[in-house]
Amino acid sequence: MDVIIDGQRNFKMQGEPPSLLAAVSAIADFLRENGRDIVSLSVDGRAVRPEEISSKFADLPASGVGTIEVGSEETLVMVMNCLREIESVLPELPNACQGLAQVFQGESPMDGFEPFQELAEMWSHIKRREALVSRILAIDVDQTLLEGRSLAQVQQELNSFLEEAAQALKDGDCVLLGDLLEYELAPRAEQEAQIVALLRQHAPG
8 A cells, every 4th residue: 555645655554454444544643643634635546535534434445445645734723724714704604594584585585596505515614624623623522512512412403404494495495494594594603603612712722
């Protein structure tokens, strides 16, 4: 197995790892010992998000892999960049929810279909970034509380309402979609600032 980190072959795998997940974990441990973390990953030329490894490649034998390429960044720099990126778009979320609610409750609800899909994608990107920060900082989302509920529970509730909204969109139920945006999703969009502030508390320095 050929391992390339930041363009260099400066990592030697000890023995034959039992799986691709084990191989990537060994690389991640090596980087953390040097104050860095994975920002990009490709396996035999195929780009893979680091958070996908455990679900997609846990049972894939490492012997079937030719090359693992990793890009890394200083851990603190990576965390702060992620948080700043999230914070730059947070003000748009509540406003987008409220604005779309008015569209779906108005005379031309069809105008809100494409903007809603864009909102859902933006929110998904924010949650992926938050999950990345949580992973890097080893935050236990089942134990870390926000207003008496764990971050995992907060995420589950958001996912439930987003799924309900997506189904309402598919069914053409604009009244329900408008209500969900105004009364369920907009308050949770405002809560994202609290989540980011909580993540910042765990950042070193």
